[in-house]
Amino acid sequence: MTANQILDDVRAAETEALASVDAAADTAALAAIEPSLFGKSSVFGRLKAGLGGLDPEDRKVVGRALNESRTRVTDRLSARRDQLSAVERRAQLEDERMDLTEVTGELPMGHRHLLSQAHARLEDVFVGMGFTVAEGPEVETDWMNFEALNFGDDHPARDMQDTLYVDWGKPESTLLRTHTSPVQMRTMLAQEPPIYVVCPGRVYRRDTADATHMPVFHQIEGLVIDRDITFADLAGTLEEFTRAYFGADIETRLRPSYFPFTEPSAEYDITDPRSRTGWLELGGCGMVHPNVLRNGGIDPEEWSGFAFGFGTDRLAMMRHGITMLRELWANDVRFLRQF
Numbered sequence: 001m002t003a004n005q006i007l008d009d010v011r012a013a014e015t016e017a018l019a020s021v022d023a024a025a026d027t028a029a030l031a032a033i034e035p036s037l038f039g040k041s042s043v044f045g046r047l048k049a050g051l052g053g054l055d056p057e058d059r060k061v062v063g064r065a066l067n068e069s070r071t072r073v074t075d076r077l078s079a080r081r082d083q084l085s086a087v088e089r090r091a092q093l094e095d096e097r098m099d100l101t102e103v104t105g106e107l108p109m110g111h112r113h114l115l116s117q118a119h120a121r122l123e124d125v126f127v128g129m130g131f132t133v134a135e136g137p138e139v140e141t142d143w144m145n146f147e148a149l150n151f152g153d154d155h156p157a158r159d160m161q162d163t164l165y166v167d168w169g170k171p172e173s174t175l176l177r178t179h180t181s182p183v184q185m186r187t188m189l190a191q192e193p194p195i196y197v198v199c200p201g202r203v204y205r206r207d208t209a210d211a212t213h214m215p216v217f218h219q220i221e222g223l224v225i226d227r228d229i230t231f232a233d234l235a236g237t238l239e240e241f242t243r244a245y246f247g248a249d250i251e252t253r254l255r256p257s258y259f260p261f262t263e264p265s266a267e268y269d270i271t272d273p274r275s276r277t278g279w280l281e282l283g284g285c286g287m288v289h290p291n292v293l294r295n296g297g298i299d300p301e302e303w304s305g306f307a308f309g310f311g312t313d314r315l316a317m318m319r320h321g322i323t324m325l326r327e328l329w330a331n332d333v334r335f336l337r338q339f
């Protein structure tokens, strides 16, 4: 082919390519014709391959014309793509627009999560018994969470609660609280006895999730400091609370246990409120250790007290017969709607 023939072909190919770009009705059609415009077997591809047969001078002229043609087609293609995308976007927005004025009748109402209900109910029960509600931070110092609660630096009981540390300050000086007991210390430091508080809140441990454990869960802490408080007051309060929360015919028992911040310490169990067979562990409790009272600025010669801490996720599970703790966190509305 001569140079002039090729130049004619280039012009014809450009006209045809521009027409097909203009004719593409949407971005998908545009994407579909693109390979046929510029690919190896496209007209431009074949014309480019034909350049090899021309003498150097003609090759330069035709090559430049070919490139200019390709550029014009490429520019038209991208302008057309922008134009079509804008049209499609507008159509999509129009399509997805919701006319809220069209909603008629009753809208389904949400309600408080089962755990929030449990906390509200627990607070109600304790407020009814003369307690006030206190709160504390979820990011705590080692001192509040362990040291002041009589754990000591190398106390093996630190391993009872696998801790998640926060990268702040000295290594292992800041942590996600492993229990609500630091709120006891904060309360003692903030107010004078007599103290009657409950502290509900979220706590964190390096626990593996299973039917009754989660790495994030909730507890409710109770603290009473007054004159002449005895273990009988603790037992009576817990029994009163359990009846108010679960019902009148629940049996309770205290089992000797160990916590560094209480002495003596006990584990508190109730009969399974549904099956009425076997015992279920609700939490720990005990008489506040004199060291803890001293750390809280309270004279153990003058005041005594008790404390308890229950897992509220487990309380809610027991009350409602839930077998998998994880259900409380999965937020499946079919589950939550039942409570």
Ligand code: FA5
Pocket: 161, 178, 179, 180, 181, 205, 207, 212, 213, 214, 215, 216, 217, 218, 219, 221, 259, 262, 265, 281, 282, 283, 284, 285, 286, 307, 308, 309, 310, 311, 312, 313, 314
């Ligand atoms: C404590 O956390 C003590 N601070 C309780 C306490 C307070 C004792 C005041 C004495 C005086 P313990 O580690 O046993 O104790 O946890 C208490 C309760 O939290 C458990 O009985 C259980 O109901 C709940 N619990 C513990 N770990 C988990 C977990 N991973 N997931 C869900 N609930 C948990």
